[in-house]
Amino acid sequence: MPKLVDVHAHCLPRAYRQAAHDAGLTSFDGGFPIPSWSIEAALDFMDSHRITAQVLSVTSPPVHVLAGADGAAALAARTNEEIAEIVTLHPDRFTATAVLPLPDVTATLKTIGHCFDALGMCGATLFTHYQGHYLGDPLYEPVFAALNDRHALILLHPTSPVCAEQTRLGRPAPVIEFPLDTTRAVVNLLYTGTLQRYPNLRIVVPHAGAAVPALAWRIAHFADALPLPGKQDTRTATAVMAQLHALYYDVALSANQHALAALRTVADPARILFGSDYPFAPESVVQDNITGLASSSHLTEGAREAIGHRNALTLLPALRHR
Template sequence: MRTTATPTRVDVHAHFLPAAYLQAAREAGLSSFDGGIPVPEWSLAGALDFMDRQGIDAQVLSVPSPTAHRLAGRGGAAKLARRLNEAAAEIIDQHPSRFGALAHLPLPDVDAALAEIDHSLGDLALDGVILATNYAARYLGEPAFDPVLAELDRRGATILLHPTAPACFAQTGLGHPAPLVEFVFDVARTVTHLIYTGALTRHPNLRIILPHAGGAVPALAWRISAFAAQPALTPGAHLSPESVLAQLRGLYYDVALGANPHSLSALLELADPGHLLFGTDHPFSPEPLITANSRGLADYPGFSDQTRRAIAADNALPLFPQLAARLAPLTG
């Protein structure tokens, strides 16, 4: 049971595996995820125990990769996404001050996704959405996805952009699971696409979180921005190196598996500490690795105590106002 008087940690990158998701994975013939990642154990009681051990006041839950479309196909994705989102809402009902949740959308079916946005963010009052970096090799900057981004922009939605394997993974993965290398590059691929298609310019109210200290984005930020000096590469987007960097700096970055000197030094060259968020990637990250990551955040010499507190909880609260309201009795 949480004993602190004020929230000290809000975990914005935490997954849950409801029965409907695991059943769909079995029916799809998956015994592991994303090229060889074992399916971890997850239960609500286990999640609460983990949070108490780690001093985490609240988790923002989301369903991981693979997506509902990958598991159930276009015909079954909408029904599966609805079941997943209603399972998330039930958890919030049971523990309103311990959990928030991000809606899962049945993309690439745009009409079904729009209906699920209305249901999950409206009727269920979930806290935002999780979007995969690609859906069956289709990336979010495509014009066909613009109605979804426009509706999320209208709502000022918070989005966790979660990696999944690219279509070329069979060739580029080299026999390794996608999270080893491909995940971090697919985040960079998707962000670059969103910028160079003008999608982020058209939808400035999206509040997008990049996981794992931005993946490859901080290391590639200068290159991604520098190419905007070539007008032929930015037709209709009206980009400049300065505007691209501004868009990258406007994103948010969780530090799951990224609270180490290598990742943080690159990230802090790009992002203000006010845009850094605490995350664990539980239950896919082993708890000893999560503990070590938290220690890396605590020990990083570039942070003041105030900055550490902000990353741990305060930076997240404006992104999740409904969860923040449920935590309000703790904050006094």
């Protein structure tokens, strides 16, 4: 690949890491190792893999899990300020999305204003659910309305479902539960009409859409055929497929023949983006992902370059000078 823009890259700021330590966590989401992260290591990683810029975000667990409902807003504020400092130090290499203190809607609306207006962040990260309330829940209507007014970039990211202890089969949640929880959130956004109500949102679904491409036909036709609870009457198979086509998708941990073949059936090729999942994905896995993208028989050379960087520059014009 000639060059890459990485829209799915994580950082672990000091405030976030300290909160995890204070919460007694030695791993995340049921046993996933907490990697080390530093600005210097991230830059070395990027240079090693011809990544010109990264969109930084904080991964699971969300801040309310680490700091509790009462401490989530303060932790989000400290984390956002630290991330903004990183971007200020290296504006040619990094941009970032806001950490939101959901499920506190009032604090989240204040955070959106500060992060977009004062800190200059390019978007926000939304987790698949907060305390079991999935995106599309009426609780979050004010948040979606505020983000829609700003034509915001939204990085969707999975977290452990509330049933994880019973369903993850003794393995860390990222192995199985993360892609399944992504799929749950996308289905709820579709069936509740949230995507239709807020068409200005630019939502990036991670990991090549998780299970969504494989289940797209089923999801669409159930929307058409069944009187599903919480589903608006305007949901049709055609409308659902059109909304899936309008979403963005990153290929973190997913640039392989099987996932790309499924993704191409639902995604607009101009809305597929490169992602590394660094530092949670080991460098060898990232390199395999890059190699898979570069060698995919499902993509032309032009499509590979578009996924590698051109689509991201269209989505985030501010990156073009970097």
